[in-house]
């Protein structure tokens with residue numbers, strides 16, 4: 580039992596309507612009748628986490644299109660905690676999803692919804708990971724997927740996935756924000772289902788990150804969640820997950836939602852500094868963290884609410900700082916992430932150093948995508964392999980010298 584509701588004017592829509600925003604232009608939210616939702620705590624405490632473990636809190640009634648998404652590891656990271664100076668640090672590694680990013684959580688729900696609504700084609704604009712996820716769920720569902728990518732600005736692994744899983748891949752001569760405007764027009768004019776994070780059903784899938792963190796901490800709530808922010812859907816979604824568990828009496832508080840962007844693309848951070856409830860779009864966002872190279876985040880209004888309501892914050896880091904954090908994750912903890920994901924750890928370090936985050940907090944950083952998504956960036960920031968002759972003398976010399 581659920582319906583759609585505008586976050587601006589409160590107008591409601593039926594779950595059978597095909598639409599993405601309100602008539603007034605406002606973002607939509609999926610609202611449940613929580614009094615009818617009964618979760619069995621015994622089941623909740625024994626079944627392994629996954630997106631569909633929480634199906635009572637998901638807006639899909641048919642058999643979902645699923646490739647076993649979610650259930651990603653929550654690593655306790657003591658060496659990294661010591662480096663950063665916090666008591667207790669966990670990393671929720673979303674790179675361990677089927678396509679290597681959290682986008683799979685949104686797409687398993689989004690493509691299932693497309694099928695329920697009888698849509699025959701799905702589409703999105705993407706900085707890369709959304710297209711990879713749409714491509715696999717389109718393939719699994721047996722319907723065509725169309726993806727619009729900003730030309731030359733998408734990491735190699737992501738393009739490879741979209742192509743191999745059979746999406747129609749369009750390389751648009753423009754940036755992400757322009758590609759999104761175009762795909763929105765296309766979906767309005769043709770009967771094609773839009774699966775960018777403006778689609779509220781995507782966020783329903785992604786809120787399960789919040790459920791899983793509570794679950795994996797033994798039904799405890801951390802003090803703070805730190806994560807990268809691009810279109811600002813994920814921070815909104817995870818916060819919704821925590822709020823729903825509180826509404827259902829499973830927990831009694833929410834963590835401080837803390838969003839990190841890069842200095843070259845940080846409209847949310849600027850808005851938070853002003854305590855504004857909307858952003859001023861940036862025209863030419865630039866950063867090596869291509870997944871969050873976004874100047875006009877569509878979910879900004881929802882995300883800012885989540886940040887203020889939870890007493891969280893937002894800050895920006897440089898590309899150099901995020902590369903440093905990427906190496907810490909990889910070399911202190913064995914966690915391989917793409918550049919955008921490392922902003923969470925870089926941002927945590929900055930906020931601990933400046934005293935905004937206390938040393939005694941229990942923090943969960945969400946690493947959103949896998950290292951192999953962007954091998955070119957990794958090669959460009961790493962030392963080259965040592966080339967040696969195929970003799971034992973040469974090998975011994977190379978191994979023993981430093």
Ligand SMILES: *Cc1c(COP(=O)(O)O)cnc(C)c1O
Nearest residue numbers: 708809810811812813870947948
């Ligand atoms: C999509 C994505 C983000 C940004 O998430 P939003 O919901 O757009 O804020 C961050 N990191 C990675 C790896 C992503 O794929």
Ligand SMILES: [Zn+2]
Nearest residue numbers: 585588601603
């Ligand atoms: Zn409205």
